[in-house]
């Protein structure tokens with residue numbers, strides 16, 4: 288444990304070193320892409336330089352920036368809905384065995400329906416504005432969060448439950464300050480999955496019956512055989528994915544600092 | 555010093571004339587089965603106000619089961635536990651518990667002070683008041699400076715004292731402790747034994763301690779209750795007449811201490827054979 292904390296101190300002491308540690312692989316990939324594709328005449332594989340130039344052009348002069356905000360707003364709305372519902376139902380189902388017995392067979396059935404398969408159906412049912420896109424993201428992200436929350440509650444040490452009943456902690460307080468916190472490490476793991484899934488569904492949802500958004504941008508340019516624009520949209524989504532997961536890691540480290548530190552202390 | 559309000563609560567006298575605010579506890583014909591297996595059968599015992607009772611018995615005999623029944627966490631299969639003349643059906647505010655596994659009973663996401671104050675939040679006591687009370691109870695167990703630390707930053711003995719402080723902050727007049735010092739080193743253990751004696755004489759609470767350790771039982775107890783048998787019942791009540799002021803060295807070398815210890819030990823050995 289001391290060796291471990293020494294190593295951590297070393298990393299903290301030299302931010303340059305840890306930056307290299309985190310970024311070397313993406314940087315190498317990007318450099319390789321840049322040089323290997325330089326001067327490419329291929330219609331399907333334009334050079335990274337032209338892709339980035341087009342990306343910059345459409346971001347600053349074209350509609351891409353507003354598309355990006357529209358897509359991210361849908362994704363955020365879907366994620367928030369799935370987190371609120373997934374955590375709330377997960378805590379209830381995890382805590383109450385009877386609820387679990389009654390609901391789990393049905394939930395397992397519903398969960399096995401692949402989300403992409405219902406996209407056309409949802410669009411027919413909810414129209415072509417933001418609602419169906421948000422719905423699909425929320426529905427799909429709901430599952431990993433729900434199941435992780437249930438697992439987190441089930442994994443809580445029984446002494447905490449005993450402690451709460453021995454000290455007559457009322458349910459509202461118990462759910463907020465005991466169950467939720469005990470399940471939080473698992474919940475965060477579920478949200479991490481959900482964020483990755485949400486990004487994919489954000490794009491897929493805009494392939495059909497959309498008139499704006501990043502998925503629309505990619506799909507429309509593909510249909511016009513504007514390959515450089517299609518690539519630019521894809522690169523932008525890749526970048527957003529990287530950024531989102533980096534932000535998520537920061538949030539997780541903050542929300543779970545007690546957890547990571549106590550894990551270290553118990554080793 | 556703690557809980558000045560409580561000085562006005564009506565007090566109970568026990569045989570030794572100690573004015574205690576703890577209500578008497580009476581266990582009548584208590585039986586407990588898990589499924590078809592009866593663990594405790596027809597158990598009778600009582601705890602007078604301000605008394606320290608130690609429950610000893612071999613591993614697996616049903617000590618934790620008994621303590622959970624006394625706390626109201628688990629209903630008995632038959633028989634009753636009454637506190638102050640009322641049969642209990644759920645955990646009471648007068649009863650505080652310190653669990654066998656202190657690591658698992660403190661919340662790692664709350665600082666020490668919050669852990670101690672948390673049960674008071676459940677009673678709707680405001681933040682300032684509950685933190686003040688929690689701090690007073692941390693003072694009582696000698697952890698004045700640990701309030702802003704997390705449980706996992708404390709040693710085992712300190713964590714166990716936090717658990718005791720939490721039970722005290724809750725206003726427990728009856729303190730139930732399940733092998734509270736079992737996993738601690740000898741020195742810490744002796745210190746905490748003296749803390750329990752000290753709390754009893756200062757706060758006039760009743761304490762029920764489950765333990766494996768016969769020396770610990772005799773050192774702490776006004777009365778040792780020996781559990782044995784399958785299903786378990788009380789096989790002996792040993793009144794320990796060593797006075798209120800005990801000392802780790804003097805008391806333990808007192809010939810009467812040795813006599814009590816031998817009596818408890820032989821009782822356990824006899825039943826085991």
Ligand SMILES: Nc1ncnc2c1ncn2[C@@H]1O[C@H](COP(=O)(O)OP(=O)(O)OP(=O)(O)O)[C@@H](O)[C@H]1O
Pocket residue numbers: 588593611612613614615616617618619620
């Ligand atoms: N929830 C349960 N379900 C079924 N059997 C149980 C349960 N809890 C305890 N038992 C059984 O009841 C008996 C008494 O258990 P208990 O935990 O009360 O013993 P104990 O005296 O506290 O033991 P130890 O000294 O090891 O802590 C044991 O045989 C145990 O296997």
Ligand SMILES: [Mg+2]
Pocket residue numbers: 617618619654732
């Ligand atoms: Mg036990």
